[in-house]
Amino acid sequence: MASDLPALLSAALIGTERAPLPTPGPDATGQAAARITRDDSEGTLLARAALLTLAATAGRQPDPPAPVPTPAPTDPRPEAPDRAARHLPHLGGPLLHEWLTLCHKHGYRVPALHLPRLLTLATQDRSLRVPLARVLGERGRWLAHHADSPALAHADAPDEATWAALSDTDRDTLHRVLRALNPDAARHLLRTHFDTERATSRKRLLSAVLETLRDADHTLDPLLEGALDDRSPDVQTLARQILQRLPRSAMNARLAGALHDPGTPPSPRDGLSGGPQARLGHVLRHTHTDALLRATPGGPTALITLARDHHLLDDLVAGTLTHRHQPLAQALLPHAPTPALRALADPTRTLRDGLTARDPDLILAALTHLPTPWTPDDSHAILTLLQDTLRHVDHPYQWPQRWRTLHDHAHHLHPDTTPPPLLPPDAPHHAQSVWHDLMDTLDTRRQIQHDFKEHP
Amino acid sequence: MTPTPDPILTLAPDAGSAASARKLATPARWPDLHAGPTHLWGHCQGSGAQPYLTGVDRSGPDAPAFKCSCPSRKFPCKHALALLLLHEAHPQHFGTDPAPDAIRTWLDGRAAKHAPPDPSPADTDPAGETRSGPDPAAQARRRAAREKKVSLGLDALQTFLKDLVRDGLAQAAARPYSDWDTQAARLVDAQAPGAARLVRMIPEVLPHPDRLLAHLARLYLLTEAWPRRDTLTAPQQADLRAALGFPLDRAATVAAGGTDTRWLILGHTVSDEEHVRTRRTWLHEGGTTALLLDFAAPGWPLPPPLPAGGSVRARLSPAPGTVPQRHVLDGEATSSAPAPLPTPVTLDGLLDAHGAALALNPWLDRTAHHLGPVTVHPPTRDGDPWRAGDARGSLPLGGSDTARLTLLALGGGHPQTFTAEWDGQRLTPLCAGQDGTLHPLHDPEDEYGV
Incomplete structure (x- = not known):
């Protein structure tokens, strides 16, 4: 700012009615300003201000240097090739998930140019956060730190201060990201911070464990046993559910012990309450099936007999489905041939039966147990059936809801599926529109797969 | 002009049309795709029994122009936009069959409309001056x-x-x-x-x-x-x-002559004021940085933008003034081989150039520059501005969050180059320099909200 400007500004703020015009300084701009006079002091002030502010703008120097940011660490993984990255600006939802998964599978990271958009999308769509975190690379994590996405900025357990600065939501995200990227660090983080978290945060942390449970989580057994005595009933419930799903947990051992011992006393902590029949029902429904079978020398047959004798077969079926125990499902099938049990016992055959019988419930149940993407043959058969059911639909609600549900899972179709012939030209507008969207999506997926494969 | 996919979508009348066009831009939906020297045509399998016949004319001062047999009342329709997108992404899918009669007639009509009119002897005197011009006395x-x-x-x-x-x-x-x-x-x-x-x-x-x-x-x-x-x-x-705010006499500006050459598009910004939406497009050639202005009334789309970061061949005529900044496009811009990036300037160089321009024209709003090497500095405290800095100092960095983060992502905390507009207060980044090319930083979606 020119040296006379502060005085001129001060006079302008007060007003020339009350403040005299400042005397111009001896420097060059001051002397130039001194030569400007008008009939009134307001005019003189404004004319001098025009000169001085323009001189200040024209002669502006850079501001003092700003603190230099720590540069992003070097990335060991290359950026995804341009050919694959060209799809990114146009993708969202399941297609974007698939792109991110392929990027990870092929050992690439997201190109820097696309990081800001994806970080922004991840703030709006929490389901994107973990798949994105896998392919952020060092540059992306560094950027996340500056992009107000702190939960995506770490690939390891953060220090105390960083954790303390995070919101409950960000802590949940960071925990989920670590469970995907660095499970040991996630468990360490849980052991370090769980007891001092607020109940809502404890609930979120355990929900993440429950949704992404793996065998190595057995090491959390002591923490989870402690959580059974938590002040929050919701946290207790979640801890109990996790322990029930860990086949070798101490709780499962206790529950399995109660299976053949009617004298086991009630234990609300383990969920055992009510009379002996209710407690046995709870054991059959909730104890991990592996633990039940370990405690039953006669194997599945003996277990089924026990459940049937006590009229508790439904509880055993529910437990078998919860723990997805295929051998027990096969053994139970003659006693309870439900679609869900059939699907668990033999998903491939159930799918075939469902397709033959055009039974969407059976198909959906079978697909729950089949790996994704579905095989090209299965995908072709599903697509053909979907097209057939869509053939005369001219309004969304004319298409039965179960078929619409199956259509919602179409992102699991194999990208190399051979599509059936086009719908006949006289098919209604809605049918054509749904079908074209489906084919377009399949085509895009095929291209993305191809573009990644071209750069192994 | 050959717009890149995102600029193509800025032609969409609304965001819905843009999204639909993206979906349609897959060869599977087009049984026929063909390209001529200045036009595209194709059949798109829509919801009707017969596929729609869609054409795009890329010649003429109002290019691109669109024609489609679909019943949509939106203009351009999703099929026409998809056809342009497809040609950008999958040119290998286009054949060279002659256009059907409906498209051919339309193209011929447009060509006739844009052909220079034959001078009528009745309107021109022997000296070649137009007789039926405005009355000079009335003008005065x-x-x-x-x-x-x-x-x-x-x-x-x-x-x-x-x-x-x-x-x-x-x-x-x-x-x-x-x-x-x-x-x-x-x-x-x-x-x-x-x-x-x-x-x-x-x-x-x-x-x-x-x-x-x-x-x-x-x-x-x-x-x-x-x-x-x-x-x-x-x-x-x-x-x-x-x-x-006196209107510029475009005809006189064009008549005064211009430079027909290859221009690099440094980028553009769009600003909304009370009654008008303004797009500023900055171009560079040799020692000249030219500014093109486009305006749109509320509710109306801006004309198709030139591709930020790309190059075009165009004749630009400078508007009169002490600083040859604002220019007028004479005719149409056509695609061209990439033009070289101008030598980047330091922050001192930028301020010197801006100051020199202000010394000539005290009402000059802003200038555009290719800047670098500078480092992008995110704020270290709440409320601080982003900054671009070099060894001599720093300047505040404005623009959208996405633009600044994209710059930061590309630079990774290391010195980099980018094009920017300087308004005396802050820099508005336009394009990021990377590997000798410019990447646009603005969000194309910004231009849908007319």
């Missing part, structure tokens, strides 16, 4: 009447500015908004819309006393320069008229 009368109106309006503005300073600028913030609106409206009535725009901007600078004084002083300078306009040189008079 109209001009004098307008100048009188402007003089009265600027006199009133000067009185208003002096009143503000007499009362003290500290009181200005307490004035009702209607004060500024009334003053602006009077200047519009006085046919000085440029001055009216500056008055409407006063509330923005009220919280910053130093910027407020600079802004009012700039307005005051207009009121002092106008009565003395006869003492100014012709380019200085042109600067003054442009600052007051």
